[in-house]
Amino acid sequence: MTRPADEGAAHEPAAVGVDLGSANTRVWASGRGTLHAANPAPAAAYRSGPVVRGSIAEPEPMQVLLSGLVGGRRRPLPAGAVVVACRPVGTGSRAELALREVMTTVFKPARLLFIDTVRAAAIGSGAAPGPLLIADVGAHLTEVAVLAGGVIVAAHRRDVGLHDQAGGPDPNAAIVAAVTDLIGQVRRQPGHRQAVAAAVHGGLLLVGGGATRPQLAARVAGAAGIAVRRPVAPHLAAVRGAGLAALAALRRSAVGL
Structure with a gap:
């Protein structure tokens, strides 16, 4: 049956x-x-x-x-x-x-x-093996981390996101400042300096809703002085x-x- x-x-x-x-x-x-x-x-x-x-x-x-x-x-x-x-x-x-x-x-x-x-975003982006610098920009939260061997070795977050300056004169200013500052904090965090340096040298993977804004990626690249790339459908x-x-x-x- x-x-x-x-x-x-x-x-x-x-x-x-x-x-x-x-x-x-x-x-x-x-x-x-x-x-x-x-x-x-x-x-x-x-x-x-x-x-x-x-x-x-x-x-x-x-x-x-x-x-x-x-x-x-x-x-x-x-x-x-x-x-x-x-x-x-x-x-x-x-x-x-x-x-x-x-x-x-x-x-x-x-x-x-x-x-x-x-x-999770690194896995979902199909990121290549090796040290990785990643920033996740959401509606009300921004996170920056370094992964090495699939494990987070340095990470910081800021309670600011895309909706905090919605409708303002420069809706990207707070996010650009937050990501740039968080990258600096990650670089200064004690331990795993070799992995962090290699990750920063490889550029930033930008994910989350913020990564759907092309101008935000360009602004972060200019402010942080590093290459920024985005995966397909970064918000997913x-x-x-x-x-x-x-x-x-x-x-x-x-x-x-």
Whole structure:
């Protein structure tokens, strides 16, 4: 007897990557591609909305948004998925607990893992092996990090983003200053100086919503005095990377069975 296609889909193993931004929520799911939705808050109202400065401020609205995003599709996600969720560098225990509770409530995962957003974005960008300098510019948060061997060896963040100067005379000025200053902080951070120097020499990988602004990349390059490159669809790099990490974890789980 042949099982209906929907019945088989309901029991298939699934890998899920999640990137909860202050302005947009993005989910990548195996066999379903990328789903995304704008968060229910005015663009410049960074003191309201379910996600504030990279942390969940209102769990229930976020749960509703995520449940509607992944549940109303032709192929709903089954419970028991391997879920990898992005978190900004420097995320504290309270913020991580809130993220864990939302992910657990919505996805009911068999396994839940966290990944730093900059590391996920490096994976999702298909960055070449070796030391890497990366900047993630979002709606309300800017992060700069150096990765060596896929591990973050230096990182700093600034609570400023694209929406902080929306509509101002120079909407890019604060971001350019933040990225340039954060690169300087990373270069001065003790330890791993050889990896940091090699990463800076190789130029900056710019991801996040800010990387969709061509003028911002050029401004950062001029201010920081380094080459700046952007991946394809840079605003989706983190969720792609989280999804790839979830797939890898799912495959490791299957091998171990």
